[in-house]
Amino acid sequence: MNRKYVMLLAALAAASLVTGGCQQRMQGDKFGQKTGEANPSVTGKLQEPGSTGQSASDQSSAGSKLAGADDTMITTKVKAALLAEPGLKSQQIDVATKDATVTLAGSVDSDIVRDRAKQIALSTEGVKNVVDNMNPKNTG
Numbered sequence: 001m002n003r004k005y006v007m008l009l010a011a012l013a014a015a016s017l018v019t020g021g022c023q024q025r026m027q028g029d030k031f032g033q034k035t036g037e038a039n040p041s042v043t044g045k046l047q048e049p050g051s052t053g054q055s056a057s058d059q060s061s062a063g064s065k066l067a068g069a070d071d072t073m074i075t076t077k078v079k080a081a082l083l084a085e086p087g088l089k090s091q092q093i094d095v096a097t098k099d100a101t102v103t104l105a106g107s108v109d110s111d112i113v114r115d116r117a118k119q120i121a122l123s124t125e126g127v128k129n130v131v132d133n134m135n136p137k138n139t140g
Contacts, residue, residue: 010080071097074126078102081120093117093134100126105133 075097082088082095091113094105102121108114114134121130 010076070100070126074100074102074124078121078124078127081124082117085116085120087113088117088120091117095121097127100128101131102127102129103131103133106135108134108136110138111136 075095078095078097082091082093091108092106093108096103096105102124104117104121108117114132114136117134118130118132121127
């Protein structure tokens, strides 16, 4: 049952990322526009073959959007892995990701649980670093 829950959570997260990227807004298009007419939003935007047609700021903006999507996916993977671990699923561990650095926060039962949560986060694909902001209730 737990495995089904984790798989469902991962599938929902993946579906939300995919559908979020599929939204497109049409600007300046008119219904019934003749095929021979050039769309004004496209006029003058043709590039040479092999050029990207993006300025440096456009490329960095696109890169930051992709990094945000990667961070969201990493957060989802870490949360799913923590929920799949029998000793951790009952813990209140918050997960946040920024530039592939995962921050774990919350209150955990012990240092052993804290170390296991860090180990799972570090072993998750895409994670570069883990920041530990967890507080153990007791040591041992």
